Amino acid sequence: MNQKVTVYTTTMCPVCKMVKNFLNLxxxxxxxxxxxxxxxxxxxxxxxxxxxxxxxxxxxxxWISGFDPVGLLKAIQV
Incomplete structure (x- = not known):
């Protein structure tokens, strides 16, 4: 399935890094x-x-706010 995923971040945001690491993993x-x-x-x-x-x-x-691994995976699988 072709997914369009965009993550809006800032440089110093630790939670942003968590989301990106989760997606990468x-x-x-x-x-x-x-x-x-x-x-x-x-x-x-x-x-x-x-x-x-x-x-x-x-x-x-x-839209998924913050670091919500379950929400991210559910949105990806839909």
Whole structure:
């Protein structure tokens, strides 16, 4: 199944690293958008999710906030 996974992060976020490590360990490819480098993406992210926190992971249009391994795997398997 072809998954579109995007992880919105910041450089110093330890939870962002946890999400990326989890995806890597499970051989799930993803695109990373660092909000420090792409501030316009931050504005769009807040308008879509209503949240000011990272990480935010989008899997085929489903948003997962923070580090939620069960939620990430469920969204991938759908």
């Amino acid at each position: 499970n051989d799930i490819s993803y695109e990373e958008v660092n909000l420090e480098i792409h501030p316009i993406a931050m504005v769009k992210l807040i308008s879509k999710t209503g949240k000011f926190t990272v990480p935010q992971t989008n899997i085929n249009g489903k």
